[in-house]
Amino acid sequence: MPDPILSQKLVGPLANFTYLLGDPATKKAVVVDPSFGARTIARVADEAGLAIELILATHHHQDHVAELPQLKKMTGARVAIHESSHVDHDIGLKDGDTVKAGGLAVRAFHTPGHTRDSMCFQFRDKLWTGDTLFVGSFGRCDLEDSSPGDLYESLQKLARMDRNLTVYPGHHYGLTPTSTIAYELLTNMVYKVKSREHFLMLVGGDVDVEFG
Numbered sequence: 001m002p003d004p005i006l007s008q009k010l011v012g013p014l015a016n017f018t019y020l021l022g023d024p025a026t027k028k029a030v031v032v033d034p035s036f037g038a039r040t041i042a043r044v045a046d047e048a049g050l051a052i053e054l055i056l057a058t059h060h061h062q063d064h065v066a067e068l069p070q071l072k073k074m075t076g077a078r079v080a081i082h083e084s085s086h087v088d089h090d091i092g093l094k095d096g097d098t099v100k101a102g103g104l105a106v107r108a109f110h111t112p113g114h115t116r117d118s119m120c121f122q123f124r125d126k127l128w129t130g131d132t133l134f135v136g137s138f139g140r141c142d143l144e145d146s147s148p149g150d151l152y153e154s155l156q157k158l159a160r161m162d163r164n165l166t167v168y169p170g171h172h173y174g175l176t177p178t179s180t181i182a183y184e185l186l187t188n189m190v191y192k193v194k195s196r197e198h199f200l201m202l203v204g205g206d207v208d209v210e211f212g
Contacts, residue, residue: 018040030101059115093108093119107121
């Protein structure tokens with residue numbers, strides 16, 4: 001297929017990213033995390049001649065799905081999220097599932113920790129990491145639905161993926177809007193933690209952790 005169309009939009013008051021991935025051959029598109037950007041991303045799709053067929057949500061937090069119902073109503077797109085999520089959805093995803101829109105086949109990975117329903121999505125050399133992995137940091141795991149131990153394991157799961165993958169995070173919290181797995185392994189504080197126990201001490205805030 002021709003090179004896909006990719007748009008990254010910074011939206012809302014919390015520096016969220018909303019993404020559009022389009023197949024120029026079939027004119028079908030996928031949106032990742034509508035957030036506060038339903039009209040914005042719908043306009044991008046329309047200008048590119050794309051029909052949004054699938055909406056992927058990395059997790060249920062309101063800042064990632066606030067305008068999901070609006071976008072679904074506007075487009076008639078199917079909504080896919082982890083099967084455990086309470087967000088209204090058409091497709092309940094499991095780890096390793098693949099969902100399609102036109103010629104786009106996106107693979108889903110369950111990466112719990114920030115929330116129980118957190119997922120990352122991969123298309124070719126692109127990886128949407130939601131609030132699991134940011135550029136230079138990682139998602140909170142001190143919330144009601146969080147698990148520090150699960151987050152550590154999920155971050156290690158990402159570390160074992162292809163190092164050439166481009167990382168597209170859920171928020172613009174880093175120095176750049178995107179990164180790569182390779183760069184994060186070299187620079188991200190979470191990948192300087194020596195062990196699971198050190199990570200748990202770090203996020204618990206009770207013990208200083210040595211980096212290096």
